[in-house]
Amino acid sequence: MNPPLRRRALLYWLVLFCLGTLWIGRQHYVDQYDRFFQDTSIAQRMLSQKAVQHEAVLATLAALSHPPAPERLFPSLRPAMPQLRALGYLTDGAWAGSSAEPPGLRAAVQQARSLGRPVTLPLDAARYWLVSPSSWSLLVDARDLLAAADFPAGLSNLTLAIGPQPLALLQRQPDPAPSGWPLALSKPLGAASQPFMLYSARTLTPATWPWLPWLLWGLTSALLVAGVAATRRSRAETRRRQEQARLAAMARLSTLGEMAAGIAHELNQPLTAILAQTRAAQRLLDDDDERPAVRRALLASAEQAKRAADIISRMRDLVQPSAPGRREALDPDALVDSLRFLRGPELARQGIQLDWRNASPLARPLGDRVALEQILHNLVQNAADALAATAGPRQIALEGRAEGATYVFSVSDNGPGIAADALPRLFTPFYTTRAQGMGLGLALCETLAGAMDGRLAARNLQPSGACFTLVLPLAGDAA
Secondary structure: OOOHHHHHHHHHHHHHHHHHHHHHOOOOHHHHHHHHHHHHHHHHHHHHHHHHHHHHHHHHHOOOOOOOOOOHHHHHHHHOOOOEEEEEEEEEHHHEEEOOOOHHHHHHHHHHHOOOOOEEEEOOEEEEEEOOOOOOOOEHHHHHHHHHHHOOOOOOEEEOOOOOOOOEEEEEEOOOOOOOOEEEEEEEEOOOOOOOOEEEEEEOHHHHOOHHHHHHHHHHHHHEEEEEHHHHHHHHHHHHHHHHHHHHHHHHHHHHHHHHHHHHHHHHHHHHHHHHHHHHHHOOOOOOHHHHHHHHHHHHHHHHHHHHHHHHHHHHHHHHOOOOOOOEEEOHHHHHHHHHHHHHHHHHHOOOOEEEEOOOOOOEEEEOHHHHHHHHHHHHHHHHHOOOOOOEEEEEEEEEEEEEEEEEEEEEEOOOOOOOOOOOOOOOOOOOOOOOOOOOOOHHHHHHHHHHHOEEEEOOOOOOEEEEEEEHHHHHHHH
16 A cells, blocks of 8 residues: 555544544433433432431421420431431420430421421531420431442442531542542432432542454454555556556557558559459459359459458548548348348358348438448357367347337357357457467457447357347438
C-alpha cells in the first residue's frame, strides 16, 4: 500500500474507532447509571422501612392502655432495633424515660399534636428524637440503621441529611472523589415523619472503564478498514489489468491495421485487373458453343473478385478513421440469394445443406450491405468448419425474423457446439480454437455489427449445435 493510501486508511480507522469508542463509552455510562439508580433506590427503600418501623413502634406504644415503664421496655426493643438509644414519654407533665429529657421536647410534642404526626428533634448529625403526638419519643442513631455490608455493592458513598451536617452512612471511595465520570442522585426517605434526604455519589474511575470492549472494537475496526482497503486495492488491480489487456489488444489491432492497409494497397491493382479481364472475356465469348457455362463461370469470378475488393476496402476503413458506411433498408432474401450463389457449390461439395427461412417477408433490416454480407459469410463459414468432423446429415439453418423494433438473423448448425470455456471469449480479438485461425473473424464481425447499431451473440443448442444471432435495427418503412 502506497503512503497516501496508508494515511487515508489510518484516518478512516481513527474516525471509525473514535465513533465506536464514544458509542461504547456512552452505553457503558448508561448501563452504570441504571445500575447506580437501582442500587440507590434499594438503599432508599431499606432506610425508609427502618423509618416506617419507628413510626409503627410509636403508634403501638400510644395504643397501650397501661404501657410499661420506659426503663423496662427499652432493653427488650434494643435487640430488634440496634439504632435505638433511648425512649420515654410525658405523663402528667413529667418526663419518664430511659434517659434525661431532651431540650425542646415539650415544644416538639405540641408541634406533633398540631400536625397530627410524629416530628423529629435532631441532636447532632447522627442522632435525633422522633416525637409522636402521644408524647412517646424514640432516640435514634442513624449510624446503626443499616450495616455497611447490607448496602448494595454498586454504591460508593451515601450520606443522610439529618442535622446541619450530613451523616456519612457509606464511604467506599475517598473524598475528594477521584477523576472519572461522576454519578450523583438524591432521594428523600419514604416516611412522612422522617423525610431525610439521602445523597448517593459514585465516580466511574479509569479502572471501571470498558477497556476490553474498546480494545476489541479497535481490533475489529482495524480489520474492517483493512478488509475494505484490500478489496479496493484488488478491484483497482483488476481494473488496471483489464486496461492493460485492452491497450495490448488495441496495440495488436493497430499493428494488424497497418498490415491490412499495406495488403489492401498491394491487392487492389491485381483485383482490378482480374475484374477488367473477366468482363473482357465475357464480351469475347459471344459465338462459343459453351457460351452459357463460360458466362456463368466468368460472372461468378467477377462477383468474387468484386466482393474481395469490397472486403479489403472495408478492412482498411475499419482500421483507419473514416466516416461510417451508408446504411439502408436491405432485402434479406436478396442477401441470402447472393450468399447461396457464392457459397452454395462449395457447401454442396462438403455435403452441407443450407436452409433459409424468412419468417417476416415484409420486414427490412437497416444496415450496410457489404458489412452484413461479410458477417453472414463469416458465420456460415464458421458453421461449415464446425460441421467438418460431424457424421451423418450436416445442416446449416439460416433464419430471419422481425422482433419488435429489431430484425434478427440466426445461423444454426447441428455440429458439436461451442466449448463452455471458449463461449465467453469468442469475440475476443486473436482468440481462436482452430490451429490455423487468427482469431479475428468473429471480432471483426462484432465490430461491424456495432458500427450498424447492432449486436452479435452466440449460444449452444440442445442436444447439440450452436446458434449465432445478429440483431439489427428495423427499417422505419418496414411493413
